[in-house]
Amino acid sequence: MNVAILGYGVVGSGVAKVLKENSKTIEEKTGHEFKVTRILDIRDFPLSEYRTIITKNFEDIANDKDIDIVVETMGGVEPAFGFVTTCLEKGKHVVTSNKELVAVKGAQLLATARKNNVNFLFEASVGGGIPVIRPVSRCLAGNNITKVSGILNGTTNYILTKMITEGVSFEAALKNAQELGYAEKDPSADVDGIDAMRKICILASLCFGTHLSPDGVYCEGIRRVTLADVAYAEKFGSVIKLVARAEKLADGKVFAAVSPCFVKKANMLSGVNDVYNACFVDGDMVGDVLMYGKGAGSEATASAVVGDIIDCADNSKERKFFGWEPACEDILSDYTDKETALYVRCTVTDKAEACRRLKSIFGKVVFLWRKDQPENEVAFVTPVMKERQLRKVLSTTGVSVVTTIRIFE
Amino acid sequence: MNVAILGYGVVGSGVAKVLKENSKTIEEKTGHEFKVTRILDIRDFPLSEYRTIITKNFEDIANDKDIDIVVETMGGVEPAFGFVTTCLEKGKHVVTSNKELVAVKGAQLLATARKNNVNFLFEASVGGGIPVIRPVSRCLAGNNITKVSGILNGTTNYILTKMITEGVSFEAALKNAQELGYAEKDPSADVDGIDAMRKICILASLCFGTHLSPDGVYCEGIRRVTLADVAYAEKFGSVIKLVARAEKLADGKVFAAVSPCFVKKANMLSGVNDVYNACFVDGDMVGDVLMYGKGAGSEATASAVVGDIIDCADNSKERKFFGWEPACEDILSDYTDKETALYVRCTVTDKAEACRRLKSIFGKVVFLWRKDQPENEVAFVTPVMKERQLRKVLSTTGVSVVTTIRIFE
Numbered sequence: 001m002n003v004a005i006l007g008y009g010v011v012g013s014g015v016a017k018v019l020k021e022n023s024k025t026i027e028e029k030t031g032h033e034f035k036v037t038r039i040l041d042i043r044d045f046p047l048s049e050y051r052t053i054i055t056k057n058f059e060d061i062a063n064d065k066d067i068d069i070v071v072e073t074m075g076g077v078e079p080a081f082g083f084v085t086t087c088l089e090k091g092k093h094v095v096t097s098n099k100e101l102v103a104v105k106g107a108q109l110l111a112t113a114r115k116n117n118v119n120f121l122f123e124a125s126v127g128g129g130i131p132v133i134r135p136v137s138r139c140l141a142g143n144n145i146t147k148v149s150g151i152l153n154g155t156t157n158y159i160l161t162k163m164i165t166e167g168v169s170f171e172a173a174l175k176n177a178q179e180l181g182y183a184e185k186d187p188s189a190d191v192d193g194i195d196a197m198r199k200i201c202i203l204a205s206l207c208f209g210t211h212l213s214p215d216g217v218y219c220e221g222i223r224r225v226t227l228a229d230v231a232y233a234e235k236f237g238s239v240i241k242l243v244a245r246a247e248k249l250a251d252g253k254v255f256a257a258v259s260p261c262f263v264k265k266a267n268m269l270s271g272v273n274d275v276y277n278a279c280f281v282d283g284d285m286v287g288d289v290l291m292y293g294k295g296a297g298s299e300a301t302a303s304a305v306v307g308d309i310i311d312c313a314d315n316s317k318e319r320k321f322f323g324w325e326p327a328c329e330d331i332l333s334d335y336t337d338k339e340t341a342l343y344v345r346c347t348v349t350d351k352a353e354a355c356r357r358l359k360s361i362f363g364k365v366v367f368l369w370r371k372d373q374p375e376n377e378v379a380f381v382t383p384v385m386k387e388r389q390l391r392k393v394l395s396t397t398g399v400s401v402v403t404t405i406r407i408f409e
Numbered sequence: 410m411n412v413a414i415l416g417y418g419v420v421g422s423g424v425a426k427v428l429k430e431n432s433k434t435i436e437e438k439t440g441h442e443f444k445v446t447r448i449l450d451i452r453d454f455p456l457s458e459y460r461t462i463i464t465k466n467f468e469d470i471a472n473d474k475d476i477d478i479v480v481e482t483m484g485g486v487e488p489a490f491g492f493v494t495t496c497l498e499k500g501k502h503v504v505t506s507n508k509e510l511v512a513v514k515g516a517q518l519l520a521t522a523r524k525n526n527v528n529f530l531f532e533a534s535v536g537g538g539i540p541v542i543r544p545v546s547r548c549l550a551g552n553n554i555t556k557v558s559g560i561l562n563g564t565t566n567y568i569l570t571k572m573i574t575e576g577v578s579f580e581a582a583l584k585n586a587q588e589l590g591y592a593e594k595d596p597s598a599d600v601d602g603i604d605a606m607r608k609i610c611i612l613a614s615l616c617f618g619t620h621l622s623p624d625g626v627y628c629e630g631i632r633r634v635t636l637a638d639v640a641y642a643e644k645f646g647s648v649i650k651l652v653a654r655a656e657k658l659a660d661g662k663v664f665a666a667v668s669p670c671f672v673k674k675a676n677m678l679s680g681v682n683d684v685y686n687a688c689f690v691d692g693d694m695v696g697d698v699l700m701y702g703k704g705a706g707s708e709a710t711a712s713a714v715v716g717d718i719i720d721c722a723d724n725s726k727e728r729k730f731f732g733w734e735p736a737c738e739d740i741l742s743d744y745t746d747k748e749t750a751l752y753v754r755c756t757v758t759d760k761a762e763a764c765r766r767l768k769s770i771f772g773k774v775v776f777l778w779r780k781d782q783p784e785n786e787v788a789f790v791t792p793v794m795k796e797r798q799l800r801k802v803l804s805t806t807g808v809s810v811v812t813t814i815r816i817f818e
Contacts, residue, residue: 014694018551018694019551022551022552022553022693022694025551025552025553026550026551028618029546029550029618030550123548129692129694129695129696129698130695130698131540131544131547131548131549131698131700134543134544134547134548135540135543135544135548135700137438138540138543138716138719138720139532139540139543139544139712139713139716140540140712140716141435141438141439141715141716141719142427142428142431142434142435142711142712142715142716142718142719143431143434143712144431144434209437209438266680268677268680268681268701270680271675271677271679271680272677278699283538283712284431285423285427285431285538285708285709285711285712285715286538286539286702286703286708286709286712286713287538287702287703287706287709288702288703289538289539289540289700289701289702290687290699290700290701290702291540291544291698291699291700291701292677292698292699292700292701293695293696293697293698293699294695294696294697297696299694299695299696300694300695300696302551302694303548303549303551303552303692303694303695304548304695306550306551306694307547307548307549307550307551309551310547310550310551311547315724
């Protein structure tokens with residue numbers, strides 16, 4: 001079958017590489033032969049082995065009747081959305097690694113694919129090479145899934161791992177990640193949690209059956225996390241991770257949030273280090289399932305794209321029943337309604353008095369300490385209550401809150 | 410579609426339950442309706458809601474043209490093998506959770522299924538409810554897979570977890586597992602590693618493409634593991650786990666073994682506790698991928714069976730390209746050719762002299778200590794070398810070896 005690739009960047013070139021280098025394995029395993037016959041990119045690649053099939057004109061792909069499967073690895077909503085829509089309407093299967101596109105336009109593209117009796121697949125949009133979308137949609141199809149959570153961004157996990165294991169500051173760890181190519185020059189999409197938020201929206205849409213738009217999802221990155229917080233987390237038997245999570249509530253609404261969290265060391269997510277990702281899914285029959293692996297990188301992500309390409313070939317005459325309904329109004333719950341415990345780091349004038357007061361107000365409080373703790377610094381973990389209530393109570397304690405981090409249960 | 414269940418035990422009854430309780434979810438997600446129309450069991454179930462469809466006569470199912478999918482949850486090779494073969498030949502899809510059947514007869518049943526243009530699926534045969542077979546065969550189909558390993562038996566993992574976290578002996582932990590229904594009255598298939606061995610054979614067959622028969626695979630259970638070993642492992646920054654692993658070697662042969670191992674705490678497998686299972690797969694493009702969840706239990710295993718049932722319905726007119734070739738002669742490598750480090754616990758007469766001698770013979774040796782260590786006991790970890798050579802060297806040291814445990818890398 002003939003494959004076109006839109007965008008010859010990190011992932012797109014990885015897809016070409018995997019299809020070529022592993023062509024024998026793929027044919028043996030699946031009975032399919034794939035050939036990359038067109039690549040769209042606005043740049044020139046005069047030295048590439050693919051230079052003769054690279055085009056700057058999308059019409060060369062859209063109008064090529066011999067192209068069966070189109071791989072979209074450009075990123076961003078436009079022009080990807082227009083290109084993908086056109087390809088689906090022209091009866092071509094589309095495979096994408098573009099999380100922004102799926103998070104924003106997923107329901108619409110799935111409907112277009114269904115209408116045109118072709119596949120729109122996006123395993124690579126969440127968790128890079130880790131099998132997540134297919135296990136959730138196929139293997140766990142017999143379950144009601146009510147919760148999904150995970151470490152879905154490799155860049156921030158790399159930075160936090162450096163801070164935790166080597167004691168370097170956020171700024172230094174970010175610089176190191178940039179030098180290694182793990183973080184962009186403008187790191188905002190990663191460090192501010194936006195990338196993880198898009199991915200949790202895709203997972204929530206898939207698990208709960210209704211499109212969850214990224215608009216309005218609570219999203220907090222890791223810029224505020226300091227080595228002091230890392231040290232206090234250690235004393236609480238935890239590590240700090242950027243956790244993305246979503247939960248279907250009894251009233252039909254969805255809680256979704258991305259924020260740094262204290263993760264207890266007994267939780268498998270605490271052992272997910274460096275650029276690895278992991279995703280927990282909770283099904284009513286199967287219980288907790290976790291999938292773990294490299295969440296980014298050219299070849300790992302291409303591995304997932306190629307899995308989808310093979311799936312398109314296997315199911316070329318059959319529309320797969322797969323997807324979710326368009327978004328509803330008001331599906332998002334208010335995140336401050338969620339029950340949580342909070343880690344609080346604050347400054348006080350009279351430590352003994354502050355601790356006494358915190359204890360009397362909260363009842364049970366776990367105080368934490370660290371090496372070289374300043375005389376005027378107090379850190380503690382509150383009991384579990386609704387976040388809105390917690391913050392209200394906190395404002396009555398008289399302490400000056402420097403930072404708070406949620407406790408992940 | 411109509412489903413028959415062979416064997417109304419723990420898993421079979423779970424399948425009926427999941428299909429019934431989650432019928433609405435399944436229909437919404439997949440568009441299919443499933444009805445259990447026949448159940449085979451030699452026992453009577455006078456109070457069951459299914460009593461009117463339970464039969465003791467396999468022919469009632471084999472000859473029922475309205476049955477589309479047969480679920481085999483009887484266990485054991487015979488009569489399951491005969492029943493499954495008949496069903497496939499009669500054009501019925503078969504889904505099984507029976508690891509012994511798949512490990513021994515997998516290649517043959519896959520060939521029968523292919524010949525008759527039906528599906529033979531067995532997601533539930535490895536890792537209970539954890540998605541393993543489908544992610545490996547579908548999502549990672551673009552990879553050459555050269556290594557697979559994991560904790561594949563929940564009973565032994567429960568026993569080891571009790572020993573590690575609560576300091577109870579093997580015997581007491583086994584008794585506890587039996588009381589909770591996690592272990593059989595005759596626990597041999599679990600504690601002697603046979604169940605894990607069958608599962609690693611299935612995974613190796615799937616990953617490497619050639620049937621690996623359980624005959625001759627090195628298999629060692631956990632009966633010899635003591636609390637002394639658990640304590641020494643802790644000092645080595647490790648925990649003891651029953652690890653099943655297989656590796657495709659450069660010469661085309663396959664290394665496969667099940668044995669207790671020291672697993673470093675930095676390895677994700679070390680955090681897999683209680684009856685949970687986890688499986689690592691190493692693909693040349695994707696790198697390490699791990700899947701984790703409940704490895705046993707009625708509903709978890711049924712969740713995987715139901716995923717396969719849905720897959721049969723989705724692909725009812727299409728034979729899935731899926732499976733492996735029949736076994737070759739001499740595919741198994743000699744496990745003593747494998748390079749490994751060994752933990753050794755031994756008794757000595759003169760400790761200082763023994764340690765000096767061990768150091769001079771092995772070069773680098775890591776000595777371990779524990780609380781209440783007897784005066785005549787020495788424990789250490791050897792350097793890495795071929796196991797055959799290691800054991801030969803060990804026999805020249807003059808120490809009296811009590812036990813050895815491999816170090817898992």
